[in-house]
Amino acid sequence: MKDPAYEAGLAVRRRVLGEAHVKRSLENTTAFDEDFQDLITRHAWGDIWTRPGxxxxxxxxxxxxxxxxxxxxxxxxxxxxxxxxxxxxxxxxxxxxxxxxxxxxxxxxxxxxxxxxxxxxxxxxxxxx
CATH class of the missing domain: 1.20.1290.10 (AhpD-like)
Structure with missing residues (x-):
């Protein structure tokens, strides 16, 4: 299980981009881009898109x-x-x-x-x- 920011980001990412797109992105993740996928899910979607402003x-x-x-x-x-x-x-x-x-x-x-x-x-x- 990832941290709360990652989990919140993943939920927003799925809601905005759609389950099919996110599933494809995660299934196509390799050791090379795993850190990048984690970064965008945690920071772009979890830290920014979940803000209340x-x-x-x-x-x-x-x-x-x-x-x-x-x-x-x-x-x-x-x-x-x-x-x-x-x-x-x-x-x-x-x-x-x-x-x-x-x-x-x-x-x-x-x-x-x-x-x-x-x-x-x-x-x-x-x-x-």
Whole structure:
């Protein structure tokens, strides 16, 4: 059993990203990246996402803005898909990406809009099954 921060982080990680994603991540963990998986579960999810100051929707939107601004497109796609669990809407994401366009730059927002559009289209198709 891991410490309480890890366990709390794992619960939030599962709630936000979904059980299937987290299960895959943990099953694919090797000796090489085990410490990294522990670090992100404990610190990102356990220390930050469990704090009482912001709700999941707000944290989700901040994360999306930061990922779009820094060009971390794989993680951006993951967190766009997680909006189905955080309460952030497509309109919320649109507003955040417009902020990114002005404060970070049009190329970053352009890439993020393309990724968001694709992610929301895929989620809509998945929801109609």
């Amino acid at each position: 912001l709700d999941y929707r707000t944290r989700s939107l901040i994360t999306i803005a930061l990922l779009a601004a820094s060009g971390r497109n794989d993680e951006l796609n993951l967190h766009l898909r997680a909006t189905r669990n955080t309460g952030a809407t497509a309109d919320d994401v649109k507003e955040v990406l417009l902020q990114v366009a002005v404060y970070v730059g049009v190329p970053a927002a352009n890439s993020a809009f393309r990724i968001a559009k694709s992610a929301f289209e895929e989620m809509a198709k998945e929801g109609s099954r």
